[in-house]
Amino acid sequence: DYSHNNRVNRWNKNVITYSIGRYTSDLPHSTVDSLIESALSVWARASTLTFVRSRTQRADIMVEFATFEHGDAYPFDGAKGTLAHAFGPGEGIGGDAHFDDDETWTAGSKGFNLYLVAAHEFGHSLGLRHSQNPESLMYPTYKSTILLPQTWLESTLQPLNK
Ligand SMILES: CNC(=O)[C@@H](NC(=O)[C@H](CC(C)C)CN(O)C=O)C(C)(C)C
Numbered sequence: 001d002y003s004h005n006n007r008v009n010r011w012n013k014n015v016i017t018y019s020i021g022r023y024t025s026d027l028p029h030s031t032v033d034s035l036i037e038s039a040l041s042v043w044a045r046a047s048t049l050t051f052v053r054s055r056t057q058r059a060d061i062m063v064e065f066a067t068f069e070h071g072d073a074y075p076f077d078g079a080k081g082t083l084a085h086a087f088g089p090g091e092g093i094g095g096d097a098h099f100d101d102d103e104t105w106t107a108g109s110k111g112f113n114l115y116l117v118a119a120h121e122f123g124h125s126l127g128l129r130h131s132q133n134p135e136s137l138m139y140p141t142y143k144s145t146i147l148l149p150q151t152w153l154e155s156t157l158q159p160l161n162k
C-alpha cells in the first residue's frame, strides 16, 4: 500500500528519466526491460509521475546489476542476504537502483522476482522509506507473495485462460 506515504514524489519534476546499464545474464535483455518498465508503472499509477527511458548516462534513475564492490559505499554480499539497494531522489547517484547479480533473477516465482524487487527499489528512488506493514511493497524483507495489482491480475486470469 503506497497510500501510507504522501511524499511519493520528492523529485522536483514529474518526468523522471531512467536508463539500464549492465544487465544480468539470468534473463534476456528484453525481459529485464519489460520488468523494469512494469515496476516503474506501479509508481506511475500511484502518483503523477511519468517515467521515460533514456539511453544516456545522465538519467535520473540509473538501473544496473552488479556484484560485491561496485563503485559506491555499499558493496553487495554474494548470493542471498541483500538483494538490491537504491538511493533517494537527488543528483548523481540519487535515484539509482542497483541489483545484486549474485542472486538468481527471474520473471516468475523461482529465485528472486525482478519485478517485485524493482518495484520496492523504485519506491526508495522516489523517496519512500520502509514500511512495518508486512503487506506493504516497502516492507524490508523479500516476500514472493506480495501481490501487486498487475501480478494479482495475471495470476487470477491465468487459471481462466488455461
Ligand atoms: C532475501 N533477502 C532479504 O529479504 C533482504 N532484504 C533486502 O535485500 C531488501 C530488498 C527486498 C525487500 C526486495 C533490501 N532493501 O531494503 C533494499 O531496498 C534482507 C531482509 C536479508 C536484508
Ligand SMILES: [Ca+2]
Pocket (backbone or CB within 6 Å): 076, 077, 078, 079, 080, 081, 082, 083, 100, 102, 103
Ligand atoms: Ca546478495
Ligand SMILES: [Zn+2]
Pocket (backbone or CB within 6 Å): 070, 072, 074, 085, 098
Ligand atoms: Zn550500489
Ligand SMILES: [Zn+2]
Pocket (backbone or CB within 6 Å): 120, 124, 130, 140
Ligand atoms: Zn528497501
